[in-house]
Amino acid sequence: MSTMDTAAPGVHEEHHGPASGIGRWLFTTNHKDIGTLYLWFSLLMFLIGGVMALLIRSELFQPGLQLVEPGFFNQLTTMHGLIMVFGAVMPAFVGLANWMVPLMIGAPDMALPRMNNWSFWILPFAFAILVSTLFMDGGAPNFGWTFYAPLSTTYAPPSVTYFIFAIHIMGASSIMGAINIIATILNLRAPGMTMMKLPLFVWTWLITAFLLIAVMPVLAGVVTMMLMDIHFGTSFFNAAGGGDPVLFQHVFWFFGHPEVYIMILPAFGIVSQILPTFSRKKLFGYASMVYATASIAILSFLVWAHHMFTVGLPLVGELFFMFATMLIAVPTGVKVFNWVATMYRGSLTFETPMLFAIAFVVLFTIGGFSGLMLAIAPVDFQYHDTYFVVAHFHYVLVPGAIFSIMAGVYYWLPKWTGHALNEGMGKLHFWCSFIGVNITFFPMHFLGLAGMPRRIPDYALQFADFNMVATVGAFIFGFSQLLFVWNVIHCIRSRETVSAQVWEGAHGLEWEVPSPAPYHTHTTPPRVE
Amino acid sequence: MDAAKANRRLIIRLLMASVLMFGFGFALVPLYDVFCKVTGLNGRITATGPVDAMAVDTARSVKVRLIAINNEGMPWLFGPTESLLRVNPGEMKQTAYRASNPTTRRMVAQAIPSVSPGEAAQYLHKINCFCFDSQALEGGDAIDMPLMFMIDTDLPESIHTITLSYTLFDISPDKTGTAENDAQEGGSPI
Amino acid sequence: MGTIRTIIFGLSLTLLSLSAHAEWALNLSPGVTEVSRSVYDLHMTIFWICVAIGVVVFGVMFWSIFHHRKSRGAEAHHFHEHTLVEVAWTIVPLGILIAMAVPATATLVKMYDPSEADLDVQITGYQWKWRYTYLDQDLDFFSNLTTPQEQIGNEQAKGEHYLLEVDRHLVLPTDTKIRLLLTANDVIHSWWVPALAVKKDAVPGFINEAWTRIDEPGIYRGQCAELCGKDHGFMPIVVEAVPPEQFQQWLAEVKAEKQAEVAAAEKSWTLDELMTQGEQVYLRACAACHQPTGTGIPPAFPALKGSPVALGDVGTHIDIVLNGSPATAMQAFRDQLSATELAAVITYERNAWGNSTGEAVSPSQIAGILAGNADTAGEGAQ
Structure with missing residues (x-):
């Protein structure tokens, strides 16, 4: 049989199961298979990036150079950042979208199943190229994940060309994924599923997908300019030829700030699905949640230079970007208040997904507070490029984005596999992660305020104690992720079946299909009343 | 197959949007220049070329500090002949930078100007500047490079000192953009 | 598993000896300038506002967690919107933000004060050191990390100021408005001294400006804050603030020292004297790349031991050390070292690690070249 023949949705009325063998995964156009591929891939990347993080933390366990050379340390921080951002967090969200968006909106599959296959399968190539730079002459990219020129152009190792190529492929993958998600949400909703009835996860992903289409091409543009500067003698960022290294930062952060929201908006969506379920109560302020998400997305285009307060902006520039950034606190606050109001006077139970979701709300809010502090330009001069910033963005990305992904996986895994979770082990994983993440990242606030710059392999003695604490926390957090892997595998192999609804308070189309979700669902569109 | 048609239309639009945004990334380059000019960001863009004579504001004098910086790998001796000038707005001022090439090879240099505070850049008219062109010097040669400028009488009252810096970059033909990488692969004598 | 054991062992050791070097610094320092103190106050104000909001939000949340749990028999109330409340929690935060923006704007405007300065210092970032130029004083020097490789x-054992010590401090007068002009020689650096609340990027090709007025004499340490390559973590900043009279005295002393250095170049040096000083200079200025053993880290940093440059024509060798080598990591050292130091280090490189040319390069020869007599540099490099 040919899998490709059954590509277009609606064509495959015949209810056959998956093909067998490796071909099933290579040629699949099934949204559930592709979602699974994305999720396994992101788990692999999460573990690789995590090993790098542990190497970094081991070097920073004590002052002095012990394990790695400063040059290799820079390669580690760069690769850790790139792999976690582009390899772990983003593909995980795309994987969740692949699995859940069609189920939630009553679509039989994604709108563009073949493109879906490509957008996944080019990713392993991109990351194979990226990781292979570690073994190249001159080493891997060593200029940080923000790759500021001229360190990443005139002063870059030769592997920068491969890095640029890898970024291009990742960008293409993300853009294809985004087009697919938009087309699915706009064109394949079941009858009666109006826009304002969409589950919040779908809404946040729709907005995220538009952000991706707006900014991934800008990232492609900026790396193309780098490529031209390095190989074709142009001077976009080279001051000698009339270019400007600061221009790089503007273009990069024009991509980079929306990118930050690309990594958090779907997390908002997941948490907005989970909290109501375990509060046995509808989400508070659905409409304001949608508007808040949209305003965060729009504002994200107007705040990029808050990453550049020390670069020498004129006073008016500093003020504009400070005010615009502070403004983002308003819609973000609305979201947090809505989540708290959802829990208020509910009937709460604390299964593993709920624990992760609650931890998300608390710890993301802490990350939000430090973000607000960072927005204040005059004090940012003290925080900028210190561990305070490291603490801030790890709070929004680890107990933020990563916890939401784990919450989502624990929440939907019984639906995917048809098997129950081991709640005890799930809770163990949660508490180890929760404690580990805080021991790792909370002391970094103190380190930054005490004056420790980021991206250094060795540090002065007054930073020794908190660094040691952070490293211990990192190992606790890192090794507790093995529990996550165990939990996922255990759930797949378990024999304990679950109902279609799985969780007592769960509502929505995805909970109306049987568990495990059959290979083809919603082949006859459900009616939403 | 209405759905298929709707899909195709949507894909085309979205693809066009991403191509447009790719172009927008490049459009940011000229936009940035405009932005710099308007806000004085980076002190990059100064007014160049001939300028109409203005009434000299003798009541006011502005300190102009001239700075010279050698970029990496630039061995020339390079500096202003006068490092601090007092200039009345509207006054045409002529000064020079001196450069000499202490090596034994012919080298080509490009000076890149920058003004601080950035807000002052748009009030600094350069009538003639050695930074307009690149400079070539044989090994052992020296040259006085002229700089003629005028400060606009509209310069905001709050600005008392303008710093004008020139960074000298080696742009000799044997030193190209990719030389950096080649050298790292091939090694160099020292 | 070995790693874990090491870490557990290390942890227990630290817990035993926490007081040994513990400072557990938790917060920003208020610093020693008016600006740094207003930054500190602003930081604390915003911090406490955040704490207050956090207490309210998390308070409601944890109250729900304890009282509205199903296990305590809580029944879900089915409300899911309330326009008034939603409008309120949009407007109230907006008000709080405006309250924050007012002092923030005031502090920022103060930082951008364009009034005249009494002293201009140019700060240039290099991979991986700082160069300070006192613009009207004919004084210019590099400031290198002095923490030994060992x-x-x-x-x-690590010293008290491990990684935060340099050979030459940036000496500044107190109670004087100082303009700092920042730029860089290669990549972007960022000059940061927390006690002054000054952090400004040094961008190659561009000039940036900041200012400070230090109230209290003392030594204030900082670091480069923008990733600038391999030794980004090893280019500290040390500012020494002294009363204005002492500053003038210091200026006079340094100028006298410079005179003495010129005089030293005139005297004749023996090979042994040059070798002794050359080793010190080498370890300080060259060993990071070319390694203390002269073996380098090829291909980026070639070996000097047995190298054709160190054994070949002395003119080429001098040219490369003084003027750098185009398109490589080799910098020009003509401004970074004195004539005597240059002569000593070149002599050292030509006679150490089994390189035995037996040649001594005299400081006066280098002084002649530095004075602009290009012909003595011999044949060109490459």
């Missing part, structure tokens, strides 16, 4: 490599 301390970094854990072969020696």
Whole structure:
């Protein structure tokens, strides 16, 4: 049989199961298979990036150079950042979208199943190229994940060309994924599923997908300019030829700030699905949640230079970007208040997904507070490029984005596999992660305020104690992720079946299909009343 | 197959949007220049070329500090002949930078100007500047490079000192953009 | 598993000896300038506002967690919107933000004060050191990390100011408005001294400006804050603030020292004297790349031991050390070292690690070249 023949949705009325063998995964156009591929891939990347993080933390366990050379340390921080951002967090969200968006909106599959296959399968190539730079002459990219020129152009190792190529492929993958998600949400909703009835996860992903289409091409543009500067003698960022290294930062952060929201908006969506379920109560302020998400997305285009307060902006520039950034606190606050109001006077139970979701709300809010502090330009001069910033963005990305992904996986895994979770082990994983993440990242606030710059392999003695604490926390957090892997595998192999609804308070189309979700669902569109 | 048609239309639009945004990334380059000019960001863009004579504001004098910086790998001796000038707005001022090439090879240099505070850049008219062109010097040669400028009488009252810096970059033909990488692969004598 | 054991062992050791070097610094320092103190106050104000909001939000949340749990028989109330409340929690935060923006704007405007300064200092970032130029004083020097490699490599106990010590401090007068003009020689650096609340990027090709007025004499340490390559963590900043009279005295002393250095170049040096000083200079200025053993880290940093440059024509060798080598990591050292130091280090490179040319390069020869007599540099490099 040919899998490709059954590509277009609606064509495959015949209810056959998956093909067998490796071909099933290579040629699949099934949204559930592709979602699974994305999720396994992101788990692999999460573990690789995590090993790098542990190497970094081991070097920073004590002052002095012990394990790695400063040059290799820079390669580690760069690769850790790139792999976690582009390899772990983003593909995980795309994987969740692949699995859940069609189920939630009553679509039989994604709108563009073949493109879906490509957008996944080019990713392993991109990351194979990226990781292979570690073994190249001159080493891997060593200029940080923000790759500021001229360190990443005139002063870059030769592997920068491969890095640029890898970024291009990742960008293409993300853009294809985004087009697919938009087309699915706009064109394949079941009858009666109006826009304002969409589950919040779908809404946040729709907005995220538009952000991706707006900014991934800008990232492609900026790396193309780098490529031209390095190989074709142009001077976009080279001051000698009339270019400007600061221009790089503007273009990069024009991509980079929306990118930050690309990594958090779907997390908002997941948490907005989970909290109501375990509060046995509808989400508070659905409409304001949608508007808040949209305003965060729009504002994200107007705040990029808050990453550049020390670069020498004129006073008016500093003020504009400070005010615009502070403004983002308003819609973000609305979201947090809505989540708290959802829990208020509910009937709460604390299964593993709920624990992760609650931890998300608390710890993301802490990350939000430090973000607000960072927005204040005059004090940012003290925080900028210190561990305070490291603490801030790890709070929004680890107990933020990563916890939401784990919450989502624990929440939907019984639906995917048809098997129950081991709640005890799930809770163990949660508490180890929760404690580990805080021991790792909370002391970094103190380190930054005490004056420790980021991206250094060795540090002065007054930073020794908190660094040691952070490293211990990192190992606790890192090794507790093995529990996550165990939990996922255990759930797949378990024999304990679950109902279609799985969780007592769960509502929505995805909970109306049987568990495990059959290979083809919603082949006859459900009616939403 | 209405759905298929709707899909195709949507894909085309979205693809066009991403191509447009790719172009927008490049459009940011000229936009940035405009932005710099308007806000004085980076002190990059100064007014160049001939300028109409203005009434000299003798009541006011502005300190102009001239700075010279050698970029990496630039061995020339390079500096202003006068490092601090007092200039009345509207006054045409002529000064020079001196450069000499202490090596034994012919080298080509490009000076890149920058003004601080950035807000002052748009009030600094350069009538003639050695930074307009690149400079070539044989090994052992020296040259006085002229700089003629005028400060606009509209310069905001709050600005008392303008710093004008020139960074000298080696742009000799044997030193190209990719030389950096080649050298790292091939090694160099020292 | 070995790693874990090491870490557990290390942890227990630290817990035993926490007081040994513990400072557990938790917060920003208020600093020693008016600006740094207003930054500190602003930081604390915003911090406490955040704490207050956090207490309210998390308070409601944890109250729900304790009282509205199903296990305590809580029944879900089915409300899911309330326009008034939603409008309120949009407007109230907006008000709080405006309250924050007012002092923030005031502090920022103060930082951008364009009034005249009494002293202009140019700060240039290099991979990986700082260069300070006192613009009207004809005074210019580099400031290098002095922490010995042995301390970094854990072969020696670490000193009190491990990684925060340099050979030459940036000496500044107190109670004087100082304009700092920042730029860079290669990549972007960022000059940061927390006690002054000054952090400004040094961008190659561009000039940036900041200012400070230090109230209290003292030594204030900072670091480069923008990733600038391999030794980004090893280019500290040390500012020494002294009363204005003492500053003038210091200026006079340094100028006298410079005179003495010129005089030293005139005297004739023996090979042994040059070798002794050359070794010191080499370890300080060259060993990071070319390694203390002269073996380098090829291909980026070639070996000097047995190298054709160190054994070949002396003119080429001098040219490369003084003027750098185009398109490589080799910098020009003409401004970074004195004539005597240059002569000593070149002599050292030509006679150490089994390189035995037996040649001594005299300081006066180098002084002649530095004075602009290009012909003595011999044949060109490459």
